[in-house]
Amino acid sequence: MEKRESLWEKCLRKGISRRTFIKGCTGLCALMGVSVDRLAEVVEAAEAKPLPVVIWIHGHECTGCDESFIRSAAPLASDLVLSQIDLEYDHLLSAACGEPFEAHLKATMAANKGNYILAVEGATCTKDNGVYCMSGGHTFSSLLKEAAAGAMAVIAYGTCAAYGGIQAAKPNPTGSSGIGAFCGATPVVNVPGCPPIPEVMTGVVMHVALFGSLPPLDGEGRPKQFYGNRIHDTCYRRPFFDAAMFADSYDDAGAKAGWCLYKLGCRGPETYNSCGNIRWFEGLSYPIQSGAACIGCANANFWDDGVGSFSERLPKYGKLGNADKIGTAVGAAAVVGVAAHAAASVVQKGKREAIEAAESGKKESR
Amino acid sequence: MKEVKRKEFYVFSPFLRVFHWIMVVSIVVLFCTGVIIATPLQSVNLEPTYSVTYMDLVRDIHFVVAFIFAASFILRVYGFVINKGDRLFPHFWKGYFYRQTIEVALHYMFLKYEHSSFLRNPLARASYAMLYVLVAVEFITGFAMYFLANPDSIWGGISAWIIMVCGGEMMAHLIHHYVAWGIILFAIGHLYMVIRAEFMEGESEVSAMFSGYKFLIHNPKDATDSDLSGEKHLI
Structure with missing residues (x-):
């Protein structure tokens, strides 16, 4: 097998200056969410480490995560896919298809056993031996098991891969679930969101690729640098919450003035994500900024939590009805x-x- | 007026009594602020410049009082250690507990004219144990939500686990809210039962939480659960 290039070697080949390379590495620090103190480590890794092989597979999902991914601005998704990782197999982005493509997958997995990064989008189907989600003539769950066993790390992109997502919402006819249980001993990074923020997607894969280790994870296996804060705690509308200035409906003066959407069932206070600080599409906006309450798309079971009540919060939230009315009546x-x-x-x-x-x-x- | 001889029983240590009243105030404040947090009142200010950050204040009060309430358990535990009367557990593991419970329950259902005398009757003991369970649920869910403001901390790590057991943060909010109402229901029943015992049955349920002493006509069945049996304090 031919020697694989590192990022620095690639720069040399393309005639990119050292200065630009270092600037790029500094940029990488920022987008991975690590301190610039670690620039030396990043440079070292970019000089020495061959570009990481990435295998990207898709299960039960809508490919919306990829739609998000290709809108990453820093780095550009095209830069990442073409020059910063070695993307060998991707159900969605690859031009190749058919038997040669599947054979390439087998060859890649065999050649890079224990060294490749497996990116997974979409839930696995578990019911009836997983026949409701097939890929290349095999069930997706068998492909996932096989690919995860030889991977260095698994990145679960999107709420579907992390928790099951919309397929796993009631009544869940295909028995879909998150991929965690299928990954054996291989470490899994959960990157939930429906879809995740583009820069979070690229940032996580770059972190694993450059450092060869997982970023620090929280209790649910999510990278702390991107999922360490509640949206509510980073929301630019938080001062309106603190001042009790709320929109009561989407067409009132409060909504127009951009006040807090708490009373409209905003899930910001229960959701951990970077929407409030990174925002979407080069910091253009995020749901709350656009005037829509957060639906907590990075939460497990958010579809079931939201059925009929995305715009309800306590005391009205919940199957029993208005908790305060029930409490008052019983009292x-x-x-x-x-x-x-x-x-x-x-x-x-x-x-x-x-x-x-x-x-x-x-x-x-x- | 009929003359009644009463015996004096020392039951509650000062630590338990102070704890009790801290708990009373805490529960009232926590419930009121909690309801406001769940259903905030619209600020009267329409001009952001002049608005007061009252939601922030209400939340701060909720958190500070929760910490005070949690800290006051130090008094409860200390009293528990030094004073026998602070250890009036429901004796679930003893057969007589169930017999006595039935007896007390029959009285409360008006099927018996009176029940035997107790320092604390088994039904009350069970209900107070239940209250501690409710308070524990409030503490666990409440602090889990609080500490997850910083998932990086040690407490954040423990909290993440609690939230998973609850089935998500929204469920933690829901549990926290319903259990709060459960505590209020307990308070209604408790307030009635102690007032009834104090003023109808003469069982000094209310006054004991101020003085620490119970003045009883009969020798209570559970007299051995307190340090000083009443013999030497005849009044």
């Missing part, structure tokens, strides 16, 4: 019950004392 019933019990207790006490008086009267008369 009122309790107060009435208590009052009735008190009245009955007084009556009972009167009777008891009458009996006691009668008994003591009998004793005295004896």
Whole structure:
């Protein structure tokens, strides 16, 4: 097998100056969300490490994650795919197809065993041996198992791959689930979102590619540098929340003035993502900035959480109805019950004392 | 007026009593602020420049009081260690607990004129144990949501696990909200039962939480659960 180039070697071949290369590495630091203190490490890795082989497969999904990915601006998705990673196989972006393409996948997996990065979009189908999601004549779940076993790391792109997504929403006819259980001992990075932010997608794959290790992960296996904050805590409308200035409907003065969408069921307070700071499409906007409440698309089960109530939050949120109305009703019933019990207790006490008086009267008369 | 001889029983240590009243105030404040957080009142200000950050304030009050409430458990634990009367557990593992519970329940259902005398009757014991469970759920879900503002911290790591057990952060909010109502329901029942016991049955349920002493006519069945049995304090 031919020697694979590093990023620096590629720059040399293309006549790109050292200065531009270092600038590029500094840029990489920023987009991976690591401190510029680690620039030396990034440069070292970019000089020495051959471009990482990436295999990108798609399960049950809408390919919306790819739609997001190709809109990455820093780095440009085209730069990443063509010059910063060695993308050997991609269900969606590859021009090749058919048996030679599948054979190439096998060859790539065999040649780079233990060294390639597996990027997965979409959920796996588990029902009926996974026949509802086929790829190249095999079930997607078998492909996933095989590919994950030989991978250095697995990146689960999108809520579908991380948690099951829309396929796994009730009634989940195909038994879809997140890919975690199919990856064996290979470490998995969850990059949820429907879709994830483009720069988050490129940032995570670049981190794994350059450092050869996973970025620091939180409790749900998400990279902390991108999923470390609630959208609510980074939202530019937060001051309106703190000042209790809310939009009550999407067509009122508050909505027009850009006030907080909390009362419209915004899931910002429950959702961890970088929408508030990185934003979308070169920082152009994000849902809340565009005047729509967050639906928490990076949360597991967000479809089921949102059915019929994306615009509801507590106390109205939930299957039982308005929690405060239920609480008030039960509380009122309790107060009435208590009052009735008190009245009955007084009556009972009167009777008891009458009996006691009668008994003591009998004793005295004896 | 009929003369009644009463015996004095020392039950509650000062630590438990102070804890109890901190708990009362905390629950009222936490419930009120919690309802406001879930359903905020619209600010009267329409001009952002002059608005007050009252949601921020309400949240701060909620968090600070929650921390005070949690910290006050130090008093509860200390009282628990030093004073026997602070350890009035429901004796689930004893047969008599169920017999006595039925007896007390029959009285409350007006099927018996009175129940035996207790320092704390088994039904009350069980209900207070239940309250601690509710408070624990509030603490666990509440602090999990609070500490996840910084998932990087140690507490954040533990909290992430709690949120997963709850089934997502929205579910944690939901559980937190319903259990808060559960505590209010408990409070309604509790308030009634202690007032009833104090003023109808003469069982000094309310006054004991101020003085620490219960003045009872009969020798309570669970008298051995307190440090000083009443013999030497005849009044």
